[in-house]
Amino acid sequence: MTDLTELTIKEAARLLRLRSFSVSELVTAHVERIERLDRSVKAFLRFTPELWEKQAEEADRRILRGDLGPLVGIPMAIKDVLCVRGVETTAGSQILRGFKPPYTGTAVSRLFEAGAVMLGVMNCDEFAMGSSTENSGYHPTHNPWDLERVPGGSSGGSAAAVSAGEAMIALGTDTGGSIRQPAALCGVVGMKPTYGRVSRYGLIAFASSLDQIGPFARSVEDAAIVLEAMAGRDPLDATSSDRPNDVLRDFDAGVKGMRLGVPREYYEVDGIEPGVKAAVDKAVKALRDAGAEIVDVALPHTDYGLAAYYIIAPAECSSNLARFDGVRYGMSTEDAQNITEAYTRTRRKGFGTEVRRRVMLGTYALSSGYYDAYYLKAQKVRTLIKRDFDTAFEKCDAIISATSPTVAFPIGAKTQDPLSMYLCDVLTLGGNLAGLPGISVPCGFSNDLPVGLQVLAPQWREDTALRVARAYEVASGVKAEVAPLA
């Protein structure tokens, strides 16, 4: 008997049409696995039985009617920053405890319309700020490959659920690496689209010029199917693009004749582990053997990316998080004598350490007298970083590197040293600053822990990133596997 919790979308869609099992049976198999495993993985914050029952019944009816949509009946998990009408959504923060959005965001709506079935709300770092999911205002999530280690973050619950076979697909958000890095650490596929490819309507904002919603899956094709279903212009997000939704163009065309750039700065980045380097070198060789031309490219401002990011992202977050004041939604404190005290007490009680740190940093960087030295300077360096990529892409079709310099680290290892945590994203945040699409695919193991290969492509060339990732998956035979949990 096929294990229903290890299928890809394509396999599940085929078997559902053959009536090998119903959507309700597929969903039940996932719910049973969650009941068995999530006590130790702790990927979920909340379950949504009222939704999965209704959506599974509807999906079964659609299949009986001959609906061939690939996502009909596919069990899905949603990061706790994406609003779903009537479902408690808290951005991993106590300050939003009890908040039930009055509407559903566009990306999730489109997947619901495509027939996906929502299983629950996934843990994440508070307001998506972090690289380990330890900054969750609720509890940490554990890496399914080693429960003593972090799943990465901020979308750690989404990555862990797909890795543990608790969900077939999941949604995350990526502001500096928050999809790609946990995908790498959990051994699944995760993709951040071009800024503007997917509407951010209904996403609780962290840093609005960097945030993008994207998929987690156990194959490149599944990630592409989910992305295609979410992508496209939305009148409710002015930054969403009306570019053609061509992300699956030339998907299976292979890499023969393509030029793939290897930036020295990314291969020699401080703290890169030898085991990660070895796995990525092997992946580069597999792509060369598959017919790609490997070319050296330069990203000379790499050393300044983290610094620019840690001004721009906190500055935007300090502004975005001003709305959490205990008046219109979320937590509030009793007995304040005046409005200022009410704001202060609510935010004192509701925000965790990392959020407070970033609000302080952002408020400081934007304050008069420091604006030019910090915020304006960072925006100029952002231009230099974007130009680095523009120049590199004149010499290559896509850039390949490690996604994360390290494999999953032990829970607690970096919580006392914020800068060491920030360095987890040193290879991913350039893609956000430049607005590029990027994907992480599993490329083997180091010390029995998954390693991710990152493919970055020029803006709007998700098709290229997906094509290279797919070609790697085919050429190497390395596939995302469900972690071997008991």
Added chain:
Amino acid sequence: MLARLGLEPGDEEFYAEQLSGILAHIDRLQQLDTDSIPPTAQVVEVANTLREDVPRPGLSQAEALANAPAAVDGFFRVPSIQEEA
């Protein structure tokens, strides 16, 4: 004060030490000459995207107030915003 975070005794030292480390890293930006470089606020080429100004239903009063910690007579209820005269 500016961000209404409600710092308590001991917080300042805790954050000051960490933020100093982060700011020391950030200071490397000053090594770059950016006088002739324009700033980037927005990375993709969309500008002034407007949609048709067509009225559409918004939230009802009840929906808008449903998540409020305190509401009264159709308003959000907050503590006093002015000192007594």
